Amino acid sequence: MTGFLDLYSEKDTFLHRLDPRVKLLAVALISVLAFILTELLYLVVLLCFILLLLVLARSSYGKAFFALKFVVRFMILITLLWPLFDRSGAPVLFSIGPLDITEPAVWRGATSAVRVGCFATLWYILMFTTSQRDLVRALVKLGLRFDYGLALAISFRFIPTFGLTIESIKDAQRARALELDKGSILRRSRNYVSILVPTIVYALRTADTLALTLQSRAYGAFSNRTYLREIRMRASDYVAMTVVVLILLLPALAKYIYGVQI
């Protein structure tokens, strides 16, 4: 755990041990599958499969529900609003004033909602089972330049620091009788400038020291830098990768070669 925005939770499950590159691939391929599927039934089956993964990752339900609460709300919203904007097809189920609600549109709404649910749950599982440092390592292994990987890692690392800084600056300003949430919108946004300015100054100073530190630690001295920890594919990773590829490949073949409606 590194901080507030970090969903990762250290556990010893199959999904936690999986090579982060395989996990990234799985998220990508299963997302593609969710795009290919157009029948609500199959999408629901896919969502169930993803929820099964969530159970296998041993996510506490409270934590999962908190993170996915917004997604569930979003899914309900999509289901309800979709038919209002998509009025093609027949038959018309009922009308709200001038708006005709058609049956295919209701189905399409529900389908999109389930699709969004699939994406969100996949990402949640990825973030829940993969530490930020493994994620960065995987990206660097997949060809991201080390500089960018480092920049990404540093920003992950400093999110909680700046979070705390903003809180203590807020407290300091409150102690000087600044009432942050009082007054008109203009007044309130002006109040927030008194938080923003010290935060930016602090960030710049941190960046300054950071630049000196990186140089003192020989950053960029050799182009062939070594790595203490390297992620390596094991047999189980190859098996998982094959399974994931098949999960996408079989439905795709069925749909595009044999013309099965899925």
Added chain:
Amino acid sequence: MQALTLKDVRFRYPGMSEWALDIPSLEIQQGEFVTVLGPNGAGKTTLSLLANGLVPKSIKGEFEGSVEVFEHPAPKYTVSQLSTLVGMVFQEPESQLFCMSAEEEVAFGPENLAVPRDEISRRVEWALDLVGLKGLNDRSPFTLSGGQKQRLAIAAALSMKPSMLVLDEPAYALDPMGRIELYSILSDLKAKHGMTVIVMERDAEDLVEYSDRFVLMANGRVTASGPPREMLVDPGALRAAGVSPPQMAEVASLINLRRKAPPLRFLTVDEAFAEITINTHHHSKGASH
């Protein structure tokens, strides 16, 4: 051998009229524990940046004179090369730790130097052990205490196997226990590994026992230099120079103000205890006669 030799060194930040550093001569021996004491703006940070080449290589300005690090002329080397001779620890513990785990933090330097993996792994264990953070490999630096953070920063410098450590106000965010812990680690490094240690501080507390030498700075100049006990004969001089003397030295001088007997000389609680028991012993003996 000399660890650090400054000759006719002057440095001025761009756009400033005063020299931030103006040091005709400063020599620090290999294996010496030197404490540089000076008030705000004395030039301590600038001096430490000069030792590993960041001044004037990265922080540009008007520079004159010669700087030698272990008898190598500093200008001939890059900051990366100098980093294997001089380990730097900055004042703010928070902003010099940028990795997601303690282990990565310590491995970062040797990784950049393309050290083989097994060797990095050995150095990480060695350095974490030395600073008392053994077993905390996977901890996020963010979750460490102030003292642990500062010690992690030391480990991150040590893993590059420098012969000299320069620490800019390392006790800045520490409580008294944390300070003592920190200084005793540094003193062990000196004793067991022959490390040259330069500590910049504003406050001489706890440093008497550990330092071979105090160097006093003000306005970019070295104003005095000598063994801590000589420098503390008159704690008032230190205070006048803008540096806080150790509390026990001040206690001694306050007692001496009211005493007609020969002045007490102590700098630590143990010495005070010894000195006071001897004196009261004399006194009670005299009364019994």
